[in-house]
Amino acid sequence: MNLWLIPIFPLAGFLINGLAGRRMSKTLVNVVAIGSVALSFAWVVKTLLGAGALEQPIVEHYFTWIQSGLINIGCDFAVDRLTAVMLLIVTGIGSLIHIYAVGYMEHEGGYYRFFSYMNLFMFFMLTLVLAANYLVMFVGWEGVGLCSYLLIGFYFLENFATTAGNKAFIVNRIGDFGFSLAMFLIFRQFGSLDFSKVFGAAASMPKEVGYGVLTTICMLLLVGACGKSAQIPLYVWLPDAMAGPTPVSALIHAATMVTAGVYMVARSHVLFLHAPIAMDWVAGIGLATAFFAATIGLTQFDIKKVFAYSTVSQLGYMFLGCGVGAFSAGIWHVMTHAFFKALLFLGAGAVIHGLHGEQDLRQMGGLWKHMKVTAITLLCASFAISGFPFSSGFFSKDAILSAAYERAPWIYWVGVGTAGLTAFYVFRAWFMAFTGKYRGDKHPHESPLIMTGPLMVLAALSLFGGFINIPHWLEPIFPEHGGENPVLVWTSAGVGMLGILISWIFYVRAPELPGKIAGALGGLYRLVLDKYRVDELYNLLIVRPLIGGSRTVLWRGVDAGVIDGAVNQVGARSRGVGAVLKLAQSGYIRSYAAWVVFGSVLLLLAVGLGGVR
Amino acid sequence: MDIALFIVFAVIAVLCGINLVVQTHPISSALSLIGVMGALAVLYLLLGAEFLAAAQMIVYAGAIMVLFVFVIMLLNAGAERITPARQLVKVIGVPLMAVFLGIVAFVIQGLLPRSELAWFGGFEGGGPRDVGIALFTRYLLPFEVTSVLILIAIIGAIVLAQKEID
């Protein structure tokens, strides 16, 4: 089966491009970069075709990684139906984005570096997905965090890019801490980190009522997932991550890395199902994040920021789905979201590229005339994310919402409201960019085929990809949830349409309305525009005390005072002792002799009192 | 008779020693030292060390002390000045020395049983024959080494003294 080839192709691409890319021609770099991912995709397809029905996972063991006392962890890859879905998403959409990036990064510096990082990212992401135990998954987990940092800070000469990269990495780290603790607990509880062993043992445990071991493990896993998948309270890095090039935002922060958290929760569904309290937390955080981020997305003017908050919001939906027990719905939304969110980002990238770097929606308008393909594909994506009937988003979102209704109706209504908000802000962006008159001063143009090609593929997937019935495919893993209630389905679709309509009114029919309402809401509007000032809050509560504490206590107090002080004191004492001893070196022979006599007296006394033998 | 001899020459030795320490002029000290050596030579005889008594007089008193006297006269060393510090030293030093002496003497004499006695003729093995046999059989190596040592000393003395002439 040779599963290891799947991540190895991108790793080879990384090595070739990274080590020799500087001297290679651009064409060669492109071939290596796209080729490695495409080969990976091809191998995935070949593997899946040859795997048959895949009712049971296929596990491949490569070598024993850690063998120490009680710990025995191997480097294992496994493929089951869930992995298959993720693999296809990662490699398929990854290939499309790599092709797009060739066109987008045409005139950028550090060309080969970009593609080597992208390939490295693919390697880690595939390792994460293919892992058969928590530790190998953690390797991939950390690796994608690293690549995220490298790629966000790609324009490393810009201060805002490097700080954004730092922020992403540090906040991720907090999540990783939770993940690590969870792994420790898992090992302590189950004696192994292998998925098969852990889940096999957990399946026979009773459902926990209070905050027991399983709940703690799941809560810690949730912390890790919040960090990686940008949920409250660790979402703050994702909007800033837009400082990276747009293909990065599309690949990492829309389609793949951020879904790693959802994947991990889905993979650990056995544990979560036995810890209902943790499930409630997952759902609660997901719902709150979805709503919260959607409100922020209403007010943003940077097109990438709008989509970034949209990503956070949609990730909330996925968590909601997992939290109410509809894991397959959550994964389905992962897939459809990958389609339309990647498309949204790539389309935004095409717009930015066509406007030579302009990202502010207020400087756009009337681009329909200039970029028809981009406009149409983005329209498809907007319909999909709004849950337009029979688009991909429609199916997955409704699967989640139906399951939510079964859990508790009020969750459903909040989710529906958020869906309305989603439709509103997505179409707000579309209308502001493509309708009306052009408000900027650049010369907009359509993007080349190498960029619009992937857009078209993704548009088709966004519209028709929903017909791939994922929950049915994932049935062996996640038992099918209850049937769908048509009333619920059409209600949510209707609310989505309502959102589109209101957006049309606000931004096409009566463009002065938004300004008036913003003025009327005054303080509230400014609060939302400032992202609820969460970043400032974190800065005040966490960052400043930490830096201040480090500066005064740790730096001045401990480092300079204690450590340096101790070392310096040792030196000073030595000098002091030396100065005293120096007095003995008087240069006077007779004083030396006196000391000799003195010593011999002592010796004599010792001998005399001790007795001679 | 042994006791009488011992006491007489022991007192001579001690007095000459004290004189050596007390006298200011080096020549007086040198002559006192010769006196000590002479007294010790007699005591060696009492202990049956005939060869060594002769060697003491010939080598020590006859050669080394002569060398000392030559150097003192060459350098024209005068009497030492008496400084106030010297008085202080006398006041503290003498009692300290006495204490030191007491300790050393006590330890030393505890090394031998009290009842042991020595008389002239009690030890017959100190003659030249016995010393020679021991020196050239058991202590041959130290003997040869010592000869090398003397050679080195000669060379060293010549080199050092020669510089002065130049």
Place this chain on the structure above:
Amino acid sequence: MPPAHAVPLNWYLILSAILFCLGIAGFLYRRSIITVFMSIELMLNAVNLSFITFSYHWKQVDGHIYSFFVMVVAAAEAAVGLAIILTVFKNRKSLEIDEISSMKD
């Protein structure tokens, strides 16, 4: 058969100790180099006496041999030492032991 006028052997040792202490006293308290040197010779003599005493005690000639070597070494040392004193005097024009202190630093 010890005659009635035999000397207790310990007395030789006490004499040796007295002479040794006198040598130390001279060594510590005298200022002229030559006198210090002579005090050293006095100490060596005292030790010689001690050796011979013990040789008598053990009724062996080895103590004499040691004493002999001490004498030889003392002779060599006297020769070289006096040569050094001559050189020092040539350089510093003084025989005061306290002025030869340039090893202080």
